[in-house]
Amino acid sequence: MSDTGNQFLHETTSRLERLASLAADGGLDAAIDLIVTSLQAGGIVQAFGTGHSQAFAMEIAGRAGGLIPTNNVALRDVALFGSQDVSVLTDPKLERDPSIVDELWEITAAGPDDVFVIASNSGVNGSIVGTALLAKEHGNPVIAVTSIDHTTRVTPKHPSGLRLSEVADVVIDNLAPYGDSTLTLGDGIGIGAVSSLTAAFIAQLLTIGVAERLAEAGSVPPIYLSANIPGGDDHNHRLEEQYGGRIRRHA
Template sequence: MFAAFDEQVRTRLSQLQSSAQSGGLDEAVEVMVDSIRNDGVLQAFGTGHSQAFAMEIAGRAGGLIPTHAIALRDTVLKGDRPASDLEGGLLERDDNIADEVWGLHEFHPADVFLIASNSGVNGSIVGIALRAKQEGHKVIAVTSLEHTNAVAPKHPSGKRLAEIADVVIDNLAPFGDATVPLGDQADDGVLAGAVSSITAAYIAQLLTLGTAERIRTAGGTPPLYLSANIPGGDEHNDALKARYGERIGSMA
């Protein structure tokens, strides 16, 4: 069982590495580099388990400083919704929540949106992508093409995330996300071993590496976080974060 899951994960990560090595992420990297060069911030958004992608992009050691994570909980922390609204998955599927979330943040013209969703069809995900495009921002999507093409759109626009984005990156997760059949359940379609969070996090790191290297080879200094848990980390980070202020969030 463990070996089977290891194979499922390793195979997908190897595919992603090969794709990156052969230029498969170059378009996304170029969009990110252009944003940073023009004083933009990389705005990361995901719901459910895809929040892990946003956490890999924004505000972590070894990551790019001009990054900011958007979350549905912002409607409670920054807005007027009660915490009880975060229970269950209703906000994730809410067709109208995007404008509410949008109004809680400051976005600049050069900002780029990196949106992760395995299914790519829920209302909040599609809504944010549509609003970003409406406002003139580039959108990079990380989604399962196998899954999203197998399910019906849920947003009133009839769109999937992959149909809105300027750049689409396949996270290689299968339909339903899980990969390993368990014993007697092998014949009833019940699987364990979901992979989308793992592959999305790997994609986030590949994009970060690619962007930092592109900036370096062009003669610049990549604006990267040091761990706050090493000597001098806070001082290094605070000096670079000051350029962006609240645009990257006080908790970045």
């Protein structure tokens, strides 16, 4: 591996170690509390992210070793399940459009006990902030995963003038630097984006924390088995059925 690769390894692992220390010191407990309270009341986790932050929502919802009562909210839902033509998904600026969230909210059909976990490195795009505001308006708690360094240095794109971090009940810093890149080439080109890696680690720390808390309370955590091991599908479908049609799973 090149020296640059080793530098990126350091930039990544040093942040993961900071996040692990944060979790060990109880720094994620407020978010874990909200999720546990939601699940114990029969709610589900509504995970949302746009752009590369969609990977965070996928890390939370519908994967082996993850919580079953989870839903992956995505902008594509307005075309798959709503009234929008699929052509809207070709617009790279769709995530900045606050008007899309009204239909997205109706499609999501969040219950009163659901908790929203929303990831956005910038934390300023219209669909992200708009969804968080609608969740709060309907009484659903919001957990934000965002870059504090980045979001405080850019202008909000939502008409409210708010950032995701200013709407959420709990804010988790993904520790990504402004612009996301951790390294710079000699001509000033930024490389080594880190937000996807730290966000995935945060997603797993939250999942682990919630599972441990549920087990400590005397219940069996509703966790997915890999669909690629014997009995995995049967186990998963049996637990999914407990939530009716509230959990959306598709290719």
